[in-house]
Amino acid sequence: MPLIFDGHLDLAMNALGYERDQRLPVDDLRAFEVNAKDDGRETPTVTIDAMQKAGVACCVATVIARTKRVKPERNPIRRNLDYPTQDIAHGAAMGQLAYYESLQRQGVIDLINTAGELQEHWSRWQGGALDAPVGVIVTMEGADPIVEPEEVHHWYARGVRTLMLSHTADSPYAFGTPPWDSVGPPEQGPLTDKGRRLLDEMSELNMPLDLTHLCDQSFHEAVERFTGPIYASHSNCRALATKHRQLTDEQLKIIIERDGLIGTVLCNSMLRDGTPETLSHELVGLDALAEHIDHICQLAGDARHVAIGSDLDGGFGREWSPREIDTIADLHVLEDVLAKRGYSSDDVALVMSGNWLRYWLEHLPD
Template sequence: MSEWETLQREAIVIDGHADTPQRFVDEGWDMADPVGTGMVSLETARAGGLDAEFFAVWVDPHEWPGRYAERSASLLAGVQQQLAKHPDAMVLGLSADDIVKAKAAGKFCVLLGLEGGHAIEASLEKLRAFYAQGVRYMTLTWTNTNEWADSSGDMDDANVQHHGGLTDFGREVIAEMNRLGMMVDVSHVSDATFWQVLECSTAPIIASHSSARALNGAMRNLTDEQLRAVATKRGIVMVNFYASFIDEAFREAWRATEAMRKPLYEAADKPWRERGVPAPYAASLTVDRAFYAEHVGKLFPAPRFEALIDHFDHIAKVAGIEHVGVGSDFDGFAILPEGLQSAADLPKITRVLLERGYTAEQLKLLLGGNMLRVMREVAAAGR
């Protein structure tokens, strides 16, 4: 067995973000099934040495207005059904120690993250309820600004009421998350929100699925100043694999095709609109896959695998190796960099980082050790 294969098996490998629960609920898909068009399954996790995954409870605010609690409950139930169906293969993790125990037992550890603070419906009671159900981080916003925090996704929309970062209630949310021992996730937030979170959080923060803005201009990525600030707070930035957040040439060319793709999305959503029910996110992912397959190499270049490695390398050098991790965003998009198809391909990242000169001990931190530390520190701060 090669050095990188041995390392992948010895390390505790934790992925900070995957949108897989939608597949359970919207597609009736099972973790033991072939991965199909998805990216995470029991089989691909075993093949890639993936020990633990934060499944995102994400409610599309455009499709579920006024029904955030209903949708959240269905996604949580979908995860629980998978755990009940596969008790010999999967276990729910509530702490860093649970991840370590699951690996020792040869089980895949499922963790829960809430993506988008709109899901708590401006209620600290609902925030506490999510924690009681096993949620161990909350991404403060999705691409939408909510009642108490600004998002990076709509700062140029004059129709959206922004807050200049956090509202007073937003600061109460951060304080309550600190008290509970729930990790504060700054992926998706605006720059103003980011800096205000840094001021008021008393515990380390995370960016569960964000990359480096110095290499790719997407506002979802973090600047070098922000990377260093997360490190100062003893937090972690977990690299997102989405091609448009990784490869700048691909991002610009893909954005240029937006007008071509818009009617395709509308056509894909039409059957659901006619029935008066929310359109599943899978509909737009199907459009993206087909459009990419038809036009790659013509309208846009294939996103480069080395570009992904560059983000790991950059964040490790700017923030420090103790403050970088894996935050794939698997199943939340359709297009991965070349050479990656699913969680089974995670060892390729380990191999190339070894080739770039990172040591086995450094990579054990990047692959999961850093996240274990942050989870323990946040939990301890809460106690």
């Protein structure tokens, strides 16, 4: 079975926010949730159990806890995600980190802190160890839980290896993208003074900067100031899905030129323009994802700068995922979709796992 490396999953958010036991088969989770859908949640597609059985050997997984946004009308408060202050968000994100540490002690996941650990982990999977734990590199989605920029060293020592400055809308560090369905011209904003200081601390650590969720103004300021490794964990192409949550060709080229990577997302509203009616599970297929992958390959002139950052269960479920996706195991269908488009088996393997593997072997500490 070919291995998969997923560049973006919210495993701890689902566990702590929706009480989703990541050790269970997806079907068991669905059975528990039959009567729990009155809080807006959708049908889950991801558990670590499903990843393990399907050869999703490694992922980058989040801790995410936001401070309430200044303009909640632009970005509605999200249950179990928004907290009144940065220190309360800090506590919530530490709780998510503690969840990963507990899974590690149980042998369910392998927390990966160094390039050596990643190499060892990947070799174990390549050797066909079917009972091997799933590898997890921890990221922070939105830096709100870092109360002061210097505190990033503390999070780094605890195993957080990369971060995004902001989630949707304004954070204490930068101005994020508008929500996917916002109308009117997107609000823009610069990095804050704390954001600039945080980038300087990250440069010191050689900690990769994830540019996903930055608005255009903050994006361009960040790539000019920050000299370390850059990438986008879960972003698609604005040329194909025009809302400002996606990256322009100019932004994609900046990432490609600095030998970064773009992880493409499996949320239908980020694959095509449309309405909830035209973007349903049945109406959008993985061919739409392949178009985004192909667009990035054409800009780059190779297949070395695009990967999967599925974001499955990242605030949406099966209902907003492409029709071939029932669970995360169905990511393998993409291998055939890309092959049919003329991608060689080597290039398919780069997209499914090889590019993230190379990126993190290069940018994790020794």
